[in-house]
Amino acid sequence: MFDKLMAAQGKAEEIKKRLDTISVYGEVEGGxxxxxxxxxxxxxxxxxNEDFFKQADKEELEELLQAAVNKALAQAEQVSATEMQAATKDMLGGLGGLFGK
Structure with missing residues (x-):
């Protein structure tokens, strides 16, 4: 039982390291x-973009930067959730013996 729990913890660490290697993007105003x-x-x-930066005012730049960051983070959340779901399914399958399955 302890071995299976340790394996599950190791798998979680492996997923975290893999998530560090996956890039996601958010962009606004056509890039x-x-x-x-x-x-x-x-x-x-x-x-x-330098041309955009030269013509944008501070408030517009701040709002669009926030939107781009939020898009990137939302995409990161989706990827992370998908990876964790797959890992959880694998881990629960591996832990099935703990519950008599």
Whole structure:
């Protein structure tokens, strides 16, 4: 039983490491602002088109940057949830012996 629980914990750590290697993106205004994040919801890059930056006012830039970040984080959440669901299904299948299945 303990071995199966340790294996499940190891699998969770493996998934977390894998999520760090998956990039997700959020962009607004046809790519004027692009945000890159990991599936673990860590922002890794922000790109603002120079021409857009020159003509945008501060408030517009802030609002669009926030929207791009939120899109990237929402995509990260989806990827993370999908990965965790698959792992949970695998782990529960592996733990079935604990419950007499």
């Amino acid at each position: 004027a602002i692009k945000v890159t994040a990991t599936a673990n919801k860590s922002i890794t890059a922000i790109h603002i």
